[in-house]
Amino acid sequence: MSRVVNSSVSERYWQRVRIDRLGRLQVELRPDAQAYIANWAGVATDLDLQRWLVNQWHHSQQALAGLCLECFISNQMRDFCGELAQRFGKDHDFSRDELLPLVLLEEATNAETPPLLQRIRDSFDPERGNLSTWTVRVVKSDRLVRRFLLERGIEQVTDWLILNRTNPGRLERVLRTLNATATERQEAQRLLAAYHRCYRDPLVQQRAAGTRSRYPNPSDAQLLAIAQQTAPERPPALPQVLAALQQLAQHLRADRIRARGGSVQTVQLSDTMPLAAPEPDNGSESDHFLAAYRQQFDVCLDTAIAQTIEHRVTSFQQGKQTPKARAKAQTKAENFLVALHAFHCQSASMSDIAAQLGLRDQPSVSRLLDLKHLRADIARTTLSQLKQRVLALAQAYVSPDGLRDLEARVQTVLAEEVDAAIANAQKEASTGYNRAMTSCLALAICHYLDRRRSAQ
Amino acid sequence: MTTQWTQDLQPLAAAPEIVPLGPTEREQAATISQVLRPSRRTQAYLNVLALFGFAAWLQQRAPELALQIESCTNAQRLRAELLDATCNVQVGGFQVCLLPTLSWSDAEVALPRAVVDLPEFNAHFYILVGIDEDLHAAAVIGALRRDRLTTLQADLDPQIDWTYALPRNQFNANTDELLLDLQCLEPVALPLPAAEPIPDLSPQQRDSLTEHLLNLGDRPLWEVLTWPQSATLLRQPRLLEWLQRTATGDRQSLNRHLTDLLQLISQPAVNVGLWLHERAEELTTGFQWQLVAEPALRRVGTQTPGVTLASLLNEIERNTGTPVPARAGRGYLDLEIGGGVRVYAVAWSLSYEDNWILLLILGAIPGHPTPHGLQWRIADETDTLIEETLLPQRTNDYLFAQVIGSYAEKFLVTVTDASGATETLPPFEFCLQ
Numbered sequence: 001m002s003r004v005v006n007s008s009v010s011e012r013y014w015q016r017v018r019i020d021r022l023g024r025l026q027v028e029l030r031p032d033a034q035a036y037i038a039n040w041a042g043v044a045t046d047l048d049l050q051r052w053l054v055n056q057w058h059h060s061q062q063a064l065a066g067l068c069l070e071c072f073i074s075n076q077m078r079d080f081c082g083e084l085a086q087r088f089g090k091d092h093d094f095s096r097d098e099l100l101p102l103v104l105l106e107e108a109t110n111a112e113t114p115p116l117l118q119r120i121r122d123s124f125d126p127e128r129g130n131l132s133t134w135t136v137r138v139v140k141s142d143r144l145v146r147r148f149l150l151e152r153g154i155e156q157v158t159d160w161l162i163l164n165r166t167n168p169g170r171l172e173r174v175l176r177t178l179n180a181t182a183t184e185r186q187e188a189q190r191l192l193a194a195y196h197r198c199y200r201d202p203l204v205q206q207r208a209a210g211t212r213s214r215y216p217n218p219s220d221a222q223l224l225a226i227a228q229q230t231a232p233e234r235p236p237a238l239p240q241v242l243a244a245l246q247q248l249a250q251h252l253r254a255d256r257i258r259a260r261g262g263s264v265q266t267v268q269l270s271d272t273m274p275l276a277a278p279e280p281d282n283g284s285e286s287d288h289f290l291a292a293y294r295q296q297f298d299v300c301l302d303t304a305i306a307q308t309i310e311h312r313v314t315s316f317q318q319g320k321q322t323p324k325a326r327a328k329a330q331t332k333a334e335n336f337l338v339a340l341h342a343f344h345c346q347s348a349s350m351s352d353i354a355a356q357l358g359l360r361d362q363p364s365v366s367r368l369l370d371l372k373h374l375r376a377d378i379a380r381t382t383l384s385q386l387k388q389r390v391l392a393l394a395q396a397y398v399s400p401d402g403l404r405d406l407e408a409r410v411q412t413v414l415a416e417e418v419d420a421a422i423a424n425a426q427k428e429a430s431t432g433y434n435r436a437m438t439s440c441l442a443l444a445i446c447h448y449l450d451r452r453r454s455a456q
Numbered sequence: 457m458t459t460q461w462t463q464d465l466q467p468l469a470a471a472p473e474i475v476p477l478g479p480t481e482r483e484q485a486a487t488i489s490q491v492l493r494p495s496r497r498t499q500a501y502l503n504v505l506a507l508f509g510f511a512a513w514l515q516q517r518a519p520e521l522a523l524q525i526e527s528c529t530n531a532q533r534l535r536a537e538l539l540d541a542t543c544n545v546q547v548g549g550f551q552v553c554l555l556p557t558l559s560w561s562d563a564e565v566a567l568p569r570a571v572v573d574l575p576e577f578n579a580h581f582y583i584l585v586g587i588d589e590d591l592h593a594a595a596v597i598g599a600l601r602r603d604r605l606t607t608l609q610a611d612l613d614p615q616i617d618w619t620y621a622l623p624r625n626q627f628n629a630n631t632d633e634l635l636l637d638l639q640c641l642e643p644v645a646l647p648l649p650a651a652e653p654i655p656d657l658s659p660q661q662r663d664s665l666t667e668h669l670l671n672l673g674d675r676p677l678w679e680v681l682t683w684p685q686s687a688t689l690l691r692q693p694r695l696l697e698w699l700q701r702t703a704t705g706d707r708q709s710l711n712r713h714l715t716d717l718l719q720l721i722s723q724p725a726v727n728v729g730l731w732l733h734e735r736a737e738e739l740t741t742g743f744q745w746q747l748v749a750e751p752a753l754r755r756v757g758t759q760t761p762g763v764t765l766a767s768l769l770n771e772i773e774r775n776t777g778t779p780v781p782a783r784a785g786r787g788y789l790d791l792e793i794g795g796g797v798r799v800y801a802v803a804w805s806l807s808y809e810d811n812w813i814l815l816l817i818l819g820a821i822p823g824h825p826t827p828h829g830l831q832w833r834i835a836d837e838t839d840t841l842i843e844e845t846l847l848p849q850r851t852n853d854y855l856f857a858q859v860i861g862s863y864a865e866k867f868l869v870t871v872t873d874a875s876g877a878t879e880t881l882p883p884f885e886f887c888l889q
Contacts, residue, residue, distance in 0.1 A: 080461055087462050092471065136461045147591050153471040155561040157464050165559040167540075167566045168678075169615025197495065204498045207589050208486035256563055307520070315516050319478060373473070376632035377517060383640045384520075398642045400601065407636055 013037050013049075016067075017074035019101045023360060025078070033071055036064035051126040069121045069131070076135040077103045077117070084149075092152040093363050102144045116142050157256075159249035160217075164200045166192060166252055174255045187230070191244055194229035198222050218242070293390055297413070300385035301378070301440075305448045308377045312336065332368070335359070337449065339369055345446040375441065379410050386410075413440060466561035469629035472586060472595035475512040477505055482592065484508075488530065492537045495674045499556075503542045504530050506556035506585035509594025514547070518635050521548055529577070534696030538677060538689070540568045540619070543577040549643035553579035560586035560597055565627060566619040569683070570690050572605065572612070575651045577690075580643065581634065584627050598627030599634040602646045617678045618686070654691050657722040661685065666714050669699065694721055694837045709840060716835035716868050716880075725866050725885040728803035728814065731785025743882055745787040745801070759822060761788050765800050768817055772856055780804070780815065789881070794827035794873035796820065803886055811860050812886035814867055818846070819854030826853040829874030836865055863888055 014033035018026045040052060050072075056065035078096075081103055085096035105115050113119075120138045124131055139145055140156055149156070171192055175185045199218050218226070220238055226245075227235035236244070316333045320326045335357050342348040342356065350365040359365055383406065387397055396402040485504035489497040507530055511523055524546040529535040535543075542554040553571050565584060571577045582605065584598040604626065612620045628634065657665065665685045677686045689695050698717055702710055731747055748762040765788065769780050784804035791797050800817040816834070820826050827846060834842040834857055842857050859867055866883040 083461055084465075088465070088467065091467065140461075140464075143591060146588075147474075147593065149465065150560070150588060150591065150593065151471065151474055153468040155466050155468060155559070157466050157559065157561060161559055165557065165562065167615075167617055167619055168676075169617035169619045170564065170566060170621060172616045173621065196498070201494070201498045204501060204589060205486070208482050208489075208501055311519055315519075318515065319476065319512075373517065373632065376635070380518070380632070380636050380639055381520070383636070387640060397640055398645045400603065400637060400641060400645060403636065403641050403645075404633070407640075 010037060010049075012072050012075040013053075013068040014071055015075065016071045017078045017104065018106075019104045023097070023101055025097065025100060030067060030071060033064055033067045036062075037068055046132075047126060047130045050124075050131045054124060054126055057121075066121060069124070070117055072131055073117050073120050073135050074104060076132050077139060080136050080139055088149075088152070088154055092154060093366065094148075094152050095361065095363065098360060098363065099145070099148060102148055103139055103142070105144075116144075157253075159246055159253070160199075162249045162252050162256070163192065163195055163245060168192065170255075171248075171252070174251055177255070178251060188248060190230045191226070191241075191248065194226040195245060197229065198225040218245070293386070293393075296386060296389045297382070298444075300382045300389065301444055302448065303385050304378045304381035305444055307381055308374065309337075309340070309445070309448065309452075312374065312377075336368055337452075339365055340445065341449045341453075343369060343371075344442045345449060375411075378441065379407060382410055383407055468561050468597065470597075470631075472560065472597055473513060473517070473631065474593045474595045475509055475516060477508060477512075477587075477589075477592045477594055481505065481508040482589075488533065488536065491533065493674050495676065496537045499540050500530075500536050502556035502558070502587055502589070503536060503539070503554070505587050505589065505594060506554040507542045507545065509585050509587065510545070510552075510554050510583065510596060512594070513596050517631075518639055521635075521639055523547055532693070532696075534693065534700045535690065537700065538696070539570055539577065540566070541571050541577075543571055543579060547638050550580040550638060550641075550646075551578065551648070552581045552583055552638075553577065555582060555584050556587050557584055557597075558587060558589075560588075560595070563624045565598075565622045565624055566615075567622050569614050569618040569620060570687070572609070572620060574687055574690060575649055578602070578648045580646045580648065581637070582627075583634070596631050596634070598624065598629050599631070600627045601637065602648060614683070617676065618683060654688065655684075656724075657688060657718065662718045662722060665689075666718060669695075669714060670711055672699070672702075692721055697838070713835060713840050716833070716840065716870065717837055719880060720835070720837050720866050720868050720883050723883055725883040726881075727887045728785050728787070728801065728884055729805070729812075729886045729888060731787055731803065732783060732805075743789060745789050748786045748788060761798075761800075762786070764822060765802070765817075768800065768819075768854070769802070769815075772815075772817075778815070778858060790821055791871060791879050793871065793877040793879055794820075794830045796824045797827050797830060797871065797873075798822075799869070799871070799881065801884065803884070805886065805888075806860075811862055813858060813860050814884055814886075815856075815858045816869060817854055817856050818871065827873060830855070831872045832857075833870045833872075834859060835868045835870075836861060841867075861886075 011034075014030045014037060016028045016030055016033075018028055020026050037049075040049065050069070053065045053069050056062040057069060078100065081096045081099045084099060085094065089095055103116060106117075107115065114122075116139065120135050123138065124134050128134075146156060168189055171188060172185060175188055180188070195218075199222050202222075223238045223241045224235075227238065227241045230236070230241070313333045313336065316329045316336070317326065320329045338357060339353045342353045343350070348356070350362040350369075353359075353365045354361055357365070359368070383403075386393060393406065396406040482505070485501050485508070488504050489500035492500050507525060507528065511525070514521055514523055525531065528545045529539050529541075529543045540555075542556075543551075545552045545554060555565065555567065557565070567582065571579065571582070580602050582600040582602075583596060584600075586595045586597045588594070600622070608622070608626065612622075615621060661684070665681070665688065668680050668685065669689075672680055677689070681689065689699070694717060698710065698714060726743075726745060731745075734747055734749070746761065748760075748765055765786060773779050780802055781804050784802050786800070786802050788798055788800045791799065798819060798821045802815040803812060805812045816832075818830065818832055828848050830846040832842070832844060832855055833840060836859070841859055844855055844857070846853075846855050861867065863886060866885045868880065868883045870878060870880045872878045
């Protein structure tokens with residue numbers, strides 16, 4: 001018999017992955033865990049080893065067995081976060097090292113919720129699968145992780161989420177495309193309606209009342225209720241109900257993928273709303289625009305910058321009810337102003353700003369400044385101001401295309417460099433990035449911030 | 457192996473600008489949805505969260521835009537119950553309709569037919585609001601402008617549950633453009649379809665709607681009603697109020713009132729305000745009221761309807777202290793049931809209170825026997841007001857009632873004789889000239 005738990009696999013059981021106080025990844029060797037594992041006389045798969053460890057941990061209170069499990073989980077967490085960053089990090093602007101601290105958190109965020117790693121260790125049941133899969137599953141459904149991903153534009157789509165949001169009209173259409181018979185369609189509709197009544201509605205109400213729980217698999221009681229409502233005369237067995245629900249979700253999932261049709265969403269976007277993109281050589285046009293309204297434009301731009309920045313500063317504070325949250329918001333607002341000044345007035349790179357403010361990295365600064373929206377808000381408010389001041393432009397405001405055209409011109413005037421700066425900031429290496437902010441927008445922002453400072 | 461780890465993760469078109477849904481907001485949403493029929497609570501809860509999420513986002517990005525929610529459909533609980541959206545939210549000069557979704561990456565949007573086809577719920581912008589009620593988070597994730605929807609409308613077919621399935625890519629994920637339009641565009645740039653009058657229901661449609669509403673229970677409307685019936689229901693606040701009351705009120709009396717209510721909102725009414733000018737309308741329903749002038753001189757022994765009415769009114773005034781002003785419209789109508797009965801109606805306006813009064817007397821046509829066992833029922837749009845039977849032991853040989861209402865209110869009278877034969881009179885209204 002060969003030993004399947006070879007050295008390259010089993011080191012995962014005695015190397016503990018950690019995040020140190022500076023947020024850096026550390027791999028800590030645990031000779032005690034290594035020695036403990038060596039005691040294991042078993043020869044077989046990872047799963048056998050995991051089953052033995054769980055047994056030792058739960059029933060014999062062997063702390064070292066628990067430690068081995070923790071080591072394994074922490075390795076798996078690192079790999080999974082790496083996988084996520086590799087697959088999505090570039091398009092969605094995040095790195096593995098941003099995600100890892102949330103996952104490897106060693107202190108409980110609150111009394112009811114122990115750290116993720118402990119939760120995985122204590123809830124792991126080897127009879128229902130191996131520890132790698134379980135770790136990934138629990139990490140993905142963790143609230144901090146889900147929020148992190150959703151904020152960056154990634155949604156976890158489970159069978160239950162699909163069923164929760166499916167309306168009868170869509171189910172009917174999907175089943176028709178699968179050539180389901182009328183009876184089959186009726187049965188599926190009854191199943192979906194019963195599922196909504198017995199699973200979705202009570203869960204949503206619990207959450208409304210403040211109880212927090214991710215979408216778990218339906219409980220036996222819920223499955224029983226669904227079975228009874230679907231076929232009151234001859235309720236199906238529970239595993240059958242679960243299988244039927246999962247199958248329904250599979251059909252709907254397949255239809256979602258079909259509906260996406262492999263088309264890239266950013267392409268669809270420009271299909272939908274043709275943005276009146278400025279011509280490459282429309283310099284003369286924007287010059288003309290500027291010449292005609294220069295004076296009004298400058299006044300409007302200054303007003304818009306003041307409004308937008310002041311508003312951004314106050315909005316950090318909104319809805320912050322605890323003193324701690326307020327203090328945090330205050331720091332964020334101060335950081336925002338410093339970063340904005342450094343970026344526009346000193347032409348600092350985002351990595352430099354991160355270092356200056358003690359923030360993690362460039363993406364953190366990028367999110368703090370949120371230049372894309374900041375600029376959109378300034379341009380829009382400028383237009384709104386212009387509308388009130390320049391009657392000659394009134395015609396542009398009565399058609400969506402005219403408005404977009406005007407907005408594009410204003411954007412052009414404002415900030416070619418900012419576009420480039422935003423694009424560059426995303427791929428910006430931490431070294432040797434030089435630029436000077438000379439755009440009309442950068443100068444006006446800088447001017448405003450300087451006045452703001454001297455007024456204080 | 458590892459692609460399995462990430463295959464259930466779906467990218468969105470853009471990183472959403474997430475706003476938190478706090479405990480106060482969630483509590484309020486739960487309270488609003490809790491009074492509704494159980495099957496509607498989840499959707500109603502999400503509708504309210506969508507509004508809170510949208511308001512918070514607007515506050516964050518464009519606080520200078522005025523948001524008005526007083527007339528939004530969440531505030532009208534009845535419409536909140538039946539619409540899978542929050543409509544009639546006003547932003548500056550625009551109407552917006554919020555569509556909550558639990559699935560942010562979904563490639564399809566279910567647009568309720570009502571918000572597209574019924575003028576009451578039309579919007580300049582249909583705004584998709586992602587809700588994650590576990591993370592207590594919301595975000596505006598797409599918008600469809602009305603002009604865009606209009607170009608798509610010809611190709612839309614309603615699904616069985618009265619939704620239109622729209623590809624998600626028809627919704628612009630660039631929320632900066634939505635804000636640009638909301639803040640800078642002139643509303644005239646996006647004309648909405650003109651409001652249409654609510655079509656009258658035929659007696660058959662009315663009967664069928666009554667029957668279906670009585671059997672609605674907790675089932676969704678699309679399973680029970682036809683689309684025109686549902687459209688009538690959604691557009692008629694009174695019907696919605698009725699439906700709302702079935703959750704808590706006395707079923708039997710509500711059921712009885714439904715028939716009256718449907719007549720009140722769908723039948724042409726007699727404008728008794730015109731009687732003051734001694735004009736009677738010709739109604740197509742076959743009931744023709746005879747107007748009577750107040751007799752200037754009461755000639756003894758002459759039994760004109762005017763004289764009979766005047767003496768009845770005198771008696772009523774003596775017994776009840778209810779005077780009838782000189783400036784009142786008076787009329788009568790003879791019915792064949794009960795062996796020939798006469799209804800007198802007297803109406804006048806209390807202009808200083810913005811109310812009007814309808815006084816009704818039901819008795820035998822002079823010379824006919826007293827129709828014992830005769831019943832009447834008087835209803836307005838909210839309830840049955842009076843139900844009374846003419847019994848032999850009564851002192852009077854007629855029934856008498858007086859009701860008071862605002863100028864927007866109508867009254868309906870139904871008369872049933874001892875054999876069970878029934879006549880419902882056209883509703884009474886009092887329109888100011």
